[in-house]
Amino acid sequence: MSVNATILIVDDEPSMLRYTKTLLEVDNYSVETAGSGFEAIKRVQEGLKPSLILLDMAMPSMNGLQTIEECKKIRPEQKIVVLSCVSDTSTVVQAIKLGALDYVTKPFYKSELDAVLKRCLEPDKSAKGTVDMQRYTVSGDVQIESLEDDLFFLAASPQMKQIRAQVSLVAKVDVPVLLLGESGVGKEILARLIHKMSIRAHRPLLKVNCAALPAELLESELFGYEAGAFTGAQRSKPGKFEQCNRGTILLDEIGEMSTALQAKLLHVLQDGSFSRLGSRSNVTVDVRVLAATNINIEEAIANKTLREDLYYRLNAFTMHIPPLRERREEIPLLLKHFMNRLSERYANAPLSYSERLVRACMLYHWPGNLRELGNFVKRYLVLQDEDMAISELETKGKGQGNGSTGASLNGGVVAAPEGGLKSLVRTLKDEAELKAIEQALVATNWNRKLAAARLNISYKALLYKIKQYQIVPPGSTRLSEPRTGLR
Ligand SMILES: Nc1ncnc2c1ncn2[C@@H]1O[C@H](COP(=O)(O)OP(=O)(O)OP(=O)(O)O)[C@@H](O)[C@H]1O
Ligand SMILES: [Mg+2]
Structure with a gap:
């Protein structure tokens, strides 16, 4: 533990200031207090360099978010932990976006505060950059996290370290997260990390690839069906949302979901309820939604292939994962x-x-x-x-x-x-394949089902190839670089 670290507590409630101060002084921290955001900023302007600021979010006149913004202008490196109320998840998300390191929910026990302070004040224990391949050395820390199925998450660049830091905070706040980035950048890996670090970690994480199934099948896959809902539905079956109740669902390639289904998803995000296919009654679930896509979001909204209202629901926290070449x-x-x-x-x-x-x-x-x-x-x-x-x-x-x-x-x-x-x-071979696919898409006016039938390959295989070769409809721009890497 960092004995003698200076902590500045900022809270407008004097009783809360006293309580927190006592808890910290027991552990030999040197404690400073401020009764408002203004006072805190003034102290920092005057040269106070606390190891950490414990900042209340709900304060009159200058609230916690404004205080973070001002403080970061003076000391961008300032570590800030926010004190929030249970119901205040969106403020916590905002605070994290503005650069807060962690949060504690009021009222808190000493052990909770201790755990957060330990995390934030102890020097980073992550592995040092050990790769020294001739001239290619990486300076600084490398953060590696083991995941299931022998996968791992590595972050060494400043961009990825920032994403890693955001994950550890956002994971614990139960909001949807939208993961954006080119194919293969690690959207699913990040989703796994978010789930692993969340309170839902002991519950399932289920992934549904929205591009892999036609709309009706996707609906029954997600929401389940009752016996007799359609030909062949002999027995009722719960969908993925019911199967991962109290867990996390990753909706991969969300941009490929039909707009009708997007409307149903919006309802689930609003109140957790939906009905199975062929059922009149509603089921309610508690599922955290993570969504991933490599499409250009603005374009998809403009083209009305992605509902704007759904986007704003999913966009509670968005992470842009940079391509490897960056x-x-x-x-x-x-x-x-x-x-x-x-x-x-x-x-x-x-x-x-x-x-x-x-x-x-x-x-x-x-x-x-x-x-x-x-x-x-x-x-x-x-x-x-x-x-x-x-x-x-x-x-x-x-x-x-x-x-x-x-x-x-x-x-x-x-x-x-x-x-x-x-x-x-x-x-x-790849060039010939690409040409055939492009021709089939043009000939069918980008009807991918028809094009797949023409090419005598499955719809799923076609979607995969479109993505692999990064073929886009005429007139639209690519999110990623021009078609490359013919494999
Ligand atoms: N940060 C990372 N550290 C280590 N391995 C990674 C990382 N990101 C991605 N990978 C590796 O790259 C592979 C592809 O990552 P992932 O499946 O998460 O990509 P994606 O963004 O979901 O791609 P797509 O859009 O094609 O679905 C992973 O299986 C993993 O092996
Ligand atoms: Mg993926």
Whole structure:
């Protein structure tokens, strides 16, 4: 514990100030008090540098949120923990957005306050950046969290560390979270982390991919049905919302949900109630909704494919997960950690990376983000061929021609003969596939069911390929980079 840390308590209720002060002084903290936001700001302006500010949210004239804003202008690094009321979740979310580190709900026990102070005042115990691959070193801390199914969450860049810090707070506030970002950036991984850190962790987290099912099937999957609701419904069946009561549901690819179903979802978000298909009575559930999408939200709202009212419900807290090419410093670490996990899983000795290979990874633009990087490490581990791995990156980097980062490493030579030929065949095959898909979509006026039938592939497979190749309807803009990485 940080003995003698200075804590500034800000509260307009004198009895609360006294109570909190006593609790803290028992533990040898040096305590300062302020009876209003104005007073607190004045003290900080005058040079007070508390290790932490314990800040009441509900105060007259300058409230807690305004105080955080003002305080952060003077001392951006100031640690602030907010004191809130039970019902005040939206204020807590706002406070976190403004940079508060944690919160305590009033009335609180000493043990609750102690736990929060310990978390916020103790030095960060996370692992130090240990990767030192030739010139690619990462300075600072690396935060790694183990998740189920041998997955892990790694955060080393400032952007991801900030997201990690937000997760630990938002996880505990029972509000919906909207996870935005390109394919493979880690939306599902973050959803798992949020669930793991929430009070619902002991209850199920269920994932529903809204793009994988046609509208009617998705409705019965989510909300269940009664016997006789439709042909073939012999027995009644609860939907995912009932199955994960008191747990968390991840609605993946929410942008693909039909607007009629979005309306039903809106009701669930409003009061937790809905009816199974074919039923007249309502079921009430307590489910936390997390939603993920890689679509361009503004565009989807403008095109009316995403209901604005639903968006505002889901948007209680939004996290934008940056693409890997915007946090390249994490690439060497990810290479290392994927290698360690995968080599354990496949009982292979881990391979090392040469400087050339790490450099190729640093230059490549990773349109499939961390998923693509994980698969890349898997292939490298299995094939154990460095030249092939490098030429794979070079070829894919060239294919997209956006000039941003798909730089040639060998001064314009397409690829080494062996891997080059394989890559070339793969690229040609992918190009042919892409062309056929684009033609089918244009011919069917982007009716994806019809296009899938024409191509003789399943609807789900088509959706996957549209995403893989990042094909977008004419006239719309991409959220991610232009079509790249033909695999
Ligand atoms: N921060 C991270 N740390 C470690 N691994 C990660 C991280 N983010 C993503 N991954 C890896 O990348 C893979 C893809 O992540 P995830 O499934 O969460 O992406 P997504 O954003 O949901 O993609 P999609 O839009 O295609 O569904 C994960 O299985 C995991 O292996
Ligand atoms: Mg996903």
